[in-house]
Amino acid sequence: MSHTLYTVSPGLLDVSIREALRYLNIKSPDEALLSLTMDCIDEAKSIASLKAVYIKSGVTVENDIVRLDFMEMKSAKLAAFLNGCNEAYVFAATIGMRADMLVNKYLKTEASRGVIFNAACVALEEAFCDRLNGYLLGVDSSTRRFSPGYGDLSLEYQREILAYLDAERKIGVSLTDGCLMVPTKTVTAIVGIK
Amino acid sequence: MNILEKLKTDFVIFDGGMGTLLQERGLKPGQSPEEWNITNSEIITSIHKSYFEAGANVVTTNTFGANPLKMDNVEEVVFAAVRNAKRAVYKEGQYVALDIGPTGKLLKPLGDLDFNDAVNAFGVTVRAGDKAGCDLIIIETMNDPYEMKAAILAAKENSSLPIFATFVLDEGGKTMTGCDIASMVAMLESLGVSALGVNCSLGADKLKEFVPEIIANASVPVIVNPNAGIPCIHDGKTCFDSTPDDFYIHMMDIAKMGARVLGGCCGTTPEHIRRVAQGLEGYEPKAIEKKSFTVVSSYSKACIFDKKAVLIGERINPTGKSKFKAALRENNMDYIISEAVGQEECGADMLDVNVGLPEIDEVDFLTRAVKEIQSVSTLPLQIDTSDPKALESAMRIYNGKPLVNSVNGKEESMSAVLPLVKKYGGAVIALTLDEGGIPDTAEGRYKIAEKIVKRAEAYGIDRRDIIVDPLCLTVSSDKNAPRVTLDSIKLIKDGLKVKVSLGISNVSFGLPNRDYITSTFFSFALKDGLDAVIMNPYSTEMMKIYYAYNALMGIDENCAEYINFASDKKTETVAADTGITLEKAIIKGLKNDAKNITKQLILTTPPLEIVNNCIIPALDTVGEAYEKGASFLPQLLMSAETANVAFDIIKENIKKDESSNKGDIIIATVKGDIHDIGKNIVKVILQNYGYTVHDLGKDVSPETIVEYARKTGIKLVGLSALMTTTVPSMEKTINQLKSFDSSIKIMVGGAVLTPEYAEMIKADKYAKDAMEAVRYAKYIYNN
Numbered sequence: 001m002s003h004t005l006y007t008v009s010p011g012l013l014d015v016s017i018r019e020a021l022r023y024l025n026i027k028s029p030d031e032a033l034l035s036l037t038m039d040c041i042d043e044a045k046s047i048a049s050l051k052a053v054y055i056k057s058g059v060t061v062e063n064d065i066v067r068l069d070f071m072e073m074k075s076a077k078l079a080a081f082l083n084g085c086n087e088a089y090v091f092a093a094t095i096g097m098r099a100d101m102l103v104n105k106y107l108k109t110e111a112s113r114g115v116i117f118n119a120a121c122v123a124l125e126e127a128f129c130d131r132l133n134g135y136l137l138g139v140d141s142s143t144r145r146f147s148p149g150y151g152d153l154s155l156e157y158q159r160e161i162l163a164y165l166d167a168e169r170k171i172g173v174s175l176t177d178g179c180l181m182v183p184t185k186t187v188t189a190i191v192g193i194k
Numbered sequence: 195m196n197i198l199e200k201l202k203t204d205f206v207i208f209d210g211g212m213g214t215l216l217q218e219r220g221l222k223p224g225q226s227p228e229e230w231n232i233t234n235s236e237i238i239t240s241i242h243k244s245y246f247e248a249g250a251n252v253v254t255t256n257t258f259g260a261n262p263l264k265m266d267n268v269e270e271v272v273f274a275a276v277r278n279a280k281r282a283v284y285k286e287g288q289y290v291a292l293d294i295g296p297t298g299k300l301l302k303p304l305g306d307l308d309f310n311d312a313v314n315a316f317g318v319t320v321r322a323g324d325k326a327g328c329d330l331i332i333i334e335t336m337n338d339p340y341e342m343k344a345a346i347l348a349a350k351e352n353s354s355l356p357i358f359a360t361f362v363l364d365e366g367g368k369t370m371t372g373c374d375i376a377s378m379v380a381m382l383e384s385l386g387v388s389a390l391g392v393n394c395s396l397g398a399d400k401l402k403e404f405v406p407e408i409i410a411n412a413s414v415p416v417i418v419n420p421n422a423g424i425p426c427i428h429d430g431k432t433c434f435d436s437t438p439d440d441f442y443i444h445m446m447d448i449a450k451m452g453a454r455v456l457g458g459c460c461g462t463t464p465e466h467i468r469r470v471a472q473g474l475e476g477y478e479p480k481a482i483e484k485k486s487f488t489v490v491s492s493y494s495k496a497c498i499f500d501k502k503a504v505l506i507g508e509r510i511n512p513t514g515k516s517k518f519k520a521a522l523r524e525n526n527m528d529y530i531i532s533e534a535v536g537q538e539e540c541g542a543d544m545l546d547v548n549v550g551l552p553e554i555d556e557v558d559f560l561t562r563a564v565k566e567i568q569s570v571s572t573l574p575l576q577i578d579t580s581d582p583k584a585l586e587s588a589m590r591i592y593n594g595k596p597l598v599n600s601v602n603g604k605e606e607s608m609s610a611v612l613p614l615v616k617k618y619g620g621a622v623i624a625l626t627l628d629e630g631g632i633p634d635t636a637e638g639r640y641k642i643a644e645k646i647v648k649r650a651e652a653y654g655i656d657r658r659d660i661i662v663d664p665l666c667l668t669v670s671s672d673k674n675a676p677r678v679t680l681d682s683i684k685l686i687k688d689g690l691k692v693k694v695s696l697g698i699s700n701v702s703f704g705l706p707n708r709d710y711i712t713s714t715f716f717s718f719a720l721k722d723g724l725d726a727v728i729m730n731p732y733s734t735e736m737m738k739i740y741y742a743y744n745a746l747m748g749i750d751e752n753c754a755e756y757i758n759f760a761s762d763k764k765t766e767t768v769a770a771d772t773g774i775t776l777e778k779a780i781i782k783g784l785k786n787d788a789k790n791i792t793k794q795l796i797l798t799t800p801p802l803e804i805v806n807n808c809i810i811p812a813l814d815t816v817g818e819a820y821e822k823g824a825s826f827l828p829q830l831l832m833s834a835e836t837a838n839v840a841f842d843i844i845k846e847n848i849k850k851d852e853s854s855n856k857g858d859i860i861i862a863t864v865k866g867d868i869h870d871i872g873k874n875i876v877k878v879i880l881q882n883y884g885y886t887v888h889d890l891g892k893d894v895s896p897e898t899i900v901e902y903a904r905k906t907g908i909k910l911v912g913l914s915a916l917m918t919t920t921v922p923s924m925e926k927t928i929n930q931l932k933s934f935d936s937s938i939k940i941m942v943g944g945a946v947l948t949p950e951y952a953e954m955i956k957a958d959k960y961a962k963d964a965m966e967a968v969r970y971a972k973y974i975y976n977n
Contacts (some may be wrong), residue, residue, distance in 0.1 A: 003223070005424070024826060024827055024828065025826065025827070026826040026827075026828075029826075032783075033826070033828060033829070036828070047372070049364055049366070049370070055223075070223065070224055096370060097300075097304060097338075097370045097371050097372070098371065098372045100304055101304065101371065101372065101569075103871070104303065104304075104569055104570075105569065105570045105571075107870070107871060107874040108528075108531055108569065108570050108874070109531065109532070109535050109570055110835065111831045111834070111835065111874060111875060111878045112783070112828045112829075112831035112832040112834075112835060113828075114831075114871070114874070115827055115828055115831060115871065115875065116828050118871055155917070155918065155919055156919075160224075163224055164223055164224040166223070168296065168298050169295075169335065169394075172337050172370045174298055174299050174300050174305060175299075176299070176300075176305055176306040176866070176868060177306055177866055178306070178866030178867055178868075178917060178919045178920045178923070179917070179919045180867070180868060180869070180917060180919070182300045182304055182305045182868070183304075184868075184869065
């Protein structure tokens with residue numbers, strides 16, 4: 001049981017414009033909005049530094065308690081999600097600090113670009129997680145991950161997961177006192193292996 | 195012989211990894227390696243000893259995570275760790291380095307750790323290590339130059355031990371926060387470290403690529419402590435793909451490039467270090483070349499004073515600008531931010547920051563202005579103040595190596611400013627005036643420049659960090675003044691071998707069309723060797739001279755920059771009259787049209803009429819469409835930005851007694867929450883509707899908000915929180931505000947809130963989006 005690093009060049013990811021627009025609740029974008037979104041996705045790719053760290057762990061489920069090799073979590077939803085799995089991957093994946101820096105800048109100087117750029121970064125992060133999921137399970141399986149903060153799985157577990165993954169040193173992810181991850185475009189997740 | 199003496203003539207070999215060796219001896223992932231200093235001290239000592247036996251000159255204590263933000267017993271851990279390391283020393287020439295790693299928290303504004311809190315946290319570790327008897331301090335694995343600066347300041351303030359500093363680079367040769375090698379080196383050297391370099395993250399083969407660039411920028415010994423390649427899994431165990439032999443080959447290349455301090459990081463073992471130590475035996479280290487170029491930096495970019503003159507934007511300065519003065523009095527950072535971004539877009543290389551106004555608290559304002567500008571601009575800053583307290587406060591929190599404006603030949607100035615430059619690192623503009631005033635000859639100015647340079651050198655400030663400004667007086671009051679300035683440039687450059695800068699705009703003071711005079715003088719000064727200029731980047735005349743001069747002098751390769759500049763100018767034509775109305779322009783988000791139409795309208799229509807009859811109705815239309823789902827957030831914001839363009843023109847034309855302010859509103863993201871996208875959106879829209887928004891930022895404590903409400907008497911507060919974890923902090927803020935003054939109205943918003951939740955925490959209003967916030971403000975202020 002040990003940590004493994006994963007990375008991919010942002011240029012190789014297929015980032016969905018639809019996903020970025022969905023995040024902004026936009027169903028029918030006009031030409032201008034579409035081209036601005038594409039532009040922001042390209043910019044996000046150009047400044048991103050995609051890094052992930054993951055480990056494989058045994059899993060046992062007892063009622064709403066999920067036990068990994070290194071921690072236990074209380075969540076009925078996660079327990080249901082991992083039902084039938086004896087093993088799982090736990091990962092943290094980030095697109096890096098510069099995305100946050102640029103989002104901050106745009107929000108202060110050109111808020112319309114700021115919100116779109118932010119959405120583009122979210123879409124990029126999603127695409128990265130999908131790629132990692134696929135890499136880990138060998139299939140396209142974006143639905144097969146579960147993160148602290150979803151359903152009844154407390155955000156507080158973030159702390160233990162990141163500490164265990166040595167995420168600060170390995171991929172530069174830290175937590176604020178309020179349990180928020182920085183860089184903010186970071187995902188931690190549990191991926192069941194069936 | 196102490197470590198610094200050895201470093202002068204010889205290689206210094208550091209130890210290798212600790213973590214992997216501890217894991218081999220039973221440390222579990224997630225367990226604190228530092229606790230082993232106390233519980234398994236023999237193991238720790240034996241690992242240190244094996245490194246000394248392998249040929250290392252320096253071992254680093256097992257204190258990577260020993261800071262008060264991660265543990266309570268820092269002193270105990272550090273004492274034990276130093277003792278363990280010292281026990282391994284068995285002969286002369288073996289040293290113990292206090293190891294300092296990152297705090298594990300990210301600094302503001304990206305994270306929630308305050309800069310000075312970080313300095314204090316590192317201070318605890320440094321004091322313990324110093325007391326325990328370390329020989330040097332190594333600050334390592336730093337991803338963020340800002341945290342690095344905090345650690346170095348803590349080391350300087352709490353110890354006099356030599357400081358070694360290494361940072362982490364990614365495959366692109368930058369730190370996680372986008373800092374390049376030249377800026378990192380500039381900052382570290384100016385803070386006075388004894389050696390600097392890189393560690394961790396990459397193997398020796400990859401890190402090797404970046405070593406020449408580090409050496410080309412550094413005047414102090416360079417450290418390279420790579421990983422043993424990339425971790426991989428073999429038989430279920432983590433291994434590193436670089437064998438001792440492999441590592442040795444690359445490390446020898448690195449030594450030949452000129453690195454002076456060599457060791458290892460994650461995955462390297464005593465065997466790796468042994469191979470390096472054996473390889474270096476009898477090998478002469480390359481001499482370290484002292485660099486003479488002048489450089490300043492931001493958190494990501496370095497600005498080297500080279501062939502092309504450095505353009506320092508002068509616009510962030512209230513002198514003669516009533517709008518700026520008003521912004522300062524109103525605590526309005528947006529004005530400063532837009533000046534910063536505007537000047538950067540026009541081609542400035544650096545920005546001068548001056549917020550001196552008698553009625554404001556300059557210490558506080560300058561510090562905040564520097565932080566704010568650094569959150570939107572990557573340009574290095576020139577901190578411009580005559581108040582040493584404000585200077586110190588701003589230099590301390592500046593992220594990078596700043597330029598200080600200024601010191602002069604007066605005793606009082608030199609003894610106040612130069613020690614600050616030495617402590618916090620920086621370059622400084624030296625004005626050629628002293629107690630006797632400004633000499634009217636070039637020789638007189640030369641003498642003052644020489645005095646300042648000598649004095650700076652006595653403080654240990656390198657002469658390349660002194661940039662002399664021989665002063666430029668007004669030609670309309672003294673026809674010989676420009677000649678004396680030009681003569682001074684040549685004399686000072688030749689005689690003192692320092693860089694020369696000018697605050698150039700002064701030359702044309704009192705004359706019409708000042709740009710004609712200023713830019714012509716600029717071209718003369720360039721020809722006489724001017725290295726930097728404080729100027730107005732919005733002035734086409736000035737930029738024309740700059741680009742044309744560079745092209746003509748052969749320092750603009752293929753005239754590329756000139757072509758870019760000049761072609762840009764050609765296409766800058768005013769949009770044809772398309773018959774579009776201001777309302778339409780705002781609804782469609784057409785900024786240029788809005789600007790042109792407003793300029794026309796203002797000639798015939800009273801300003802407030804334009805606001806009420808054109809702008810507000812247009813915003814209402816967009817707002818309605820947004821609420822119905824017919825248009826979307828980015829479009830709403832684009833319209834808001836367009837309306838802002840029109841507002842800016844209108845504000846210039848509003849008479850003093852005609853206020854366009856519909857009411858004051860405080861907004862903030864609550865303590866513990868660093869997401870402020872929602873809050874910023876609400877702010878933009880509220881401003882559009884004519885409200886004066888006092889934005890206190892993100893992660894704001896209840897006390898700060900109450901204090902601000904008390905100071906200003908504002909009765910409407912908007913609070914934002916994105917995460918469930920920070921809602922309690924919102925509740926606390928509401929409690930405190932209400933108990934301070936129950937008539938204050940509070941509206942709340944944010945992803946996790948609901949009307950029910952808002953009611954539960956006793957907010958007056960839940961606003962689901964920016965438009966609803968506007969409606970509530972209208973209701974409260976009855977407009």
